[in-house]
Amino acid sequence: MSAYASNSLDWWRSAVVYQIYPRSFADGNGDGIGDLRGIIDHLAHIAGLGADAIWISPWYPSPQADGGYDVADYRAINPDYGTLAEADELVAAAHRRGLRVLIDLVPNHSSDEHRWFRDALAAAPGSPERSRYIFRDGRGEHGELPPNNWQGQFGGPAWTRVPDGQWYLHLFDVRQPDWNWENPEVAAEFDDVLRFWFDRGIDGFRVDVADSMAKDQTLPDLPTDRAGAVRMDKYVGHPSWDRPELERIHRRWRAIADEYTDSPQGPRVFVSEAYLTPAARLARYVEPGRLHTTFNFDYLLAEWSAQSLRHVIDQARAAHAGLGAPCTWVLGNHDQERIATRLGRSRTGRRFTADGVATEEIGVHDDWFKQFPLDPELGQRRARAAALLELALPGGAYVYQGEELGLPEVLDLPEDALRDPTWERSGHRMRGRDGCRVPIPWTAEPGYGWGQPTWLPQPADWAGFSVEEQDGDISGFLELYRAALSYRRGLAALGDGDLTWLDAGENVLAFTREPGFTCIVNFGEQPVRLPAGEVLLASAHLRGGTLGPDEAAWIER
Numbered sequence: 189m190s191a192y193a194s195n196s197l198d199w200w201r202s203a204v205v206y207q208i209y210p211r212s213f214a215d216g217n218g219d220g221i222g223d224l225r226g227i228i229d230h231l232a233h234i235a236g237l238g239a240d241a242i243w244i245s246p247w248y249p250s251p252q253a254d255g256g257y258d259v260a261d262y263r264a265i266n267p268d269y270g271t272l273a274e275a276d277e278l279v280a281a282a283h284r285r286g287l288r289v290l291i292d293l294v295p296n297h298s299s300d301e302h303r304w305f306r307d308a309l310a311a312a313p314g315s316p317e318r319s320r321y322i323f324r325d326g327r328g329e330h331g332e333l334p335p336n337n338w339q340g341q342f343g344g345p346a347w348t349r350v351p352d353g354q355w356y357l358h359l360f361d362v363r364q365p366d367w368n369w370e371n372p373e374v375a376a377e378f379d380d381v382l383r384f385w386f387d388r389g390i391d392g393f394r395v396d397v398a399d400s401m402a403k404d405q406t407l408p409d410l411p412t413d414r415a416g417a418v419r420m421d422k423y424v425g426h427p428s429w430d431r432p433e434l435e436r437i438h439r440r441w442r443a444i445a446d447e448y449t450d451s452p453q454g455p456r457v458f459v460s461e462a463y464l465t466p467a468a469r470l471a472r473y474v475e476p477g478r479l480h481t482t483f484n485f486d487y488l489l490a491e492w493s494a495q496s497l498r499h500v501i502d503q504a505r506a507a508h509a510g511l512g513a514p515c516t517w518v519l520g521n522h523d524q525e526r527i528a529t530r531l532g533r534s535r536t537g538r539r540f541t542a543d544g545v546a547t548e549e550i551g552v553h554d555d556w557f558k559q560f561p562l563d564p565e566l567g568q569r570r571a572r573a574a575a576l577l578e579l580a581l582p583g584g585a586y587v588y589q590g591e592e593l594g595l596p597e598v599l600d601l602p603e604d605a606l607r608d609p610t611w612e613r614s615g616h617r618m619r620g621r622d623g624c625r626v627p628i629p630w631t632a633e634p635g636y637g638w639g640q641p642t643w644l645p646q647p648a649d650w651a652g653f654s655v656e657e658q659d660g661d662i663s664g665f666l667e668l669y670r671a672a673l674s675y676r677r678g679l680a681a682l683g684d685g686d687l688t689w690l691d692a693g694e695n696v697l698a699f700t701r702e703p704g705f706t707c708i709v710n711f712g713e714q715p716v717r718l719p720a721g722e723v724l725l726a727s728a729h730l731r732g733g734t735l736g737p738d739e740a741a742w743i744e745r
């Protein structure tokens with residue numbers, strides 16, 4: 189246990205978790221695709237940053253119809269990335285460096301190349317093989333119409349017809365058939381998958397779309413507007429999102445994780461991925477006996493303003509208070525435009541008003557932000573301040589690979605390079621999520637430490653963002669993150685706990701945490717005076733005891 193930087197059994201309550209998107213993290217064998225050897229070779233970067241854990245996005249065999257979230261085998265490693273033996277080596281190497289390891293559980297759907305889906309296609313309608321997925325007859329005289337009007341998240345109908353005339357449900361891509369969680373065989377299979385990885389030393393799982401496995405068994409149509417457009421939000425009572433039956437599934441997984449609590453390695457944990465608002469809906473996922481933590485995506489999606497962020501932070505604190513679960517903050521991931529770009533726009537996200545209602549509806553995979561003018565330098569300045577705010581909040585925090593380098597979104601990937609199904613399924617209207625998934629730069633020379641060509645092309649001007657260039661540059665992003673995470677480890681006030689707001693003006697967020705810590709962020713256009721105390725860390729070079737626009741500081745009182 190002593191190898192772990194945060195040594196307690198409660199490490200997950202205040203952990204900083206570094207998200208690895210394996211295809212784009214580091215290339216160990218020079219084929220232009222990230223892999224496990226690359227991760228093993230670069231664990232020093234993550235440990236040196238001061239993270240407590242890593243979460244690795246799906247590393248399983250997959251035809252990559254949805255960037256690995258289409259899993260063909262839940263108990264193996266994608267051969268492009270390495271072997272199960274290397275996965276074991278990775279876990280051991282991470283543990284030696286004091287890093288816990290979370291991996292991705294994708295329980296709503298498999299790949300169409302999963303053996304059980306192939307069996308289902310080969311078997312007859314009504315067979316046990318088909319009942320592992322959600323097959324139905326169609327509507328219309330000859331069953332030629334889909335069973336209902338549900339739409340896939342990437343566009344197009346959520347049903348696809350197979351040659352014998354039946355239809356199967358896929359809430360996401362056509363190549364991601366939804367599992368039938370009413371079938372005990374499916375539930376038992378996932379029990380076994382959890383044990384398989386826990387037994388190999390995995391510390392926990394990030395649960396992909398943790399709000400989607402349960403469906404209203406009558407599969408009713410969704411409401412439509414006057415123009416016939418299907419309602420796409422996750423309203424209360426929705427037939428496929430956030431259903432009460434999910435609780436049974438979450439509790440079942442928690443019971444399995446809890447079997448490992450007394451192992452020398454300590455508790456195994458879950459973080460839920462569910463885009464639900466407001467936080468009160470989300471908090472149910474972390475009730476005692478369910479999942480441990482849940483990403484707060486209102487925070488990620490909120491506009492850059494003191495009012496909106498304060499509302500979101502307060503809602504999350506209120507919803508979590510009394511449940512015993514810590515809040516979990518996140519600025520980006522492999523599905524969202526990178527924060528250094530998003531915050532450089534004239535519109536930066538959702539507005540949250542006093543009662544917590546978002547006035548701008550933004551879909552998860554929307555390009556909504558992208559129509560607004562962009563100032564890259566403003567984005568960089570705000571992203572630095574955003575990092576200090578996130579890392580000072582009570583609870584756990586996630587850092588998406590490249591965030592610590594200030595990487596921008598790649599907005600000009602050539603169309604023929606795009607891989608996200610959003611691009612095809614939206615009829616080339618939405619480019620999708622590839623721009624945040626470009627392989628990250630390690631070295632300054634061309635190729636940035638990757639075999640060429642990389643699976644998504646890297647911009648020609650990324651040398652300055654590389655780890656090599658930023659190492660030791662105290663005005664750079666990397667050293668800001670290193671300093672912040674080092675303080676987070678050293679200061680008792682940071683991590684789990686609570687905060688007290690200071691009254692610092694309309695466009696300022698300032699709060700104290702005990703003992704002796706103040707965080708202040710200036711969202712306004714005028715400089716503001718710094719609170720009393722010694723500045724530990726600032727997102728910019730401070731002048732004359734004031735904090736400039738879009739700057740943040742950590743202060744010791």
Ligand code: GLC
Binds near residue numbers: 258523
């Ligand atoms: C989650 C993943 C996303 C994926 C989707 C379907 O939202 O983060 O990348 O496309 O689930 O699995």
Ligand code: CA
Binds near residue numbers: 218220221222
């Ligand atoms: Ca490789």
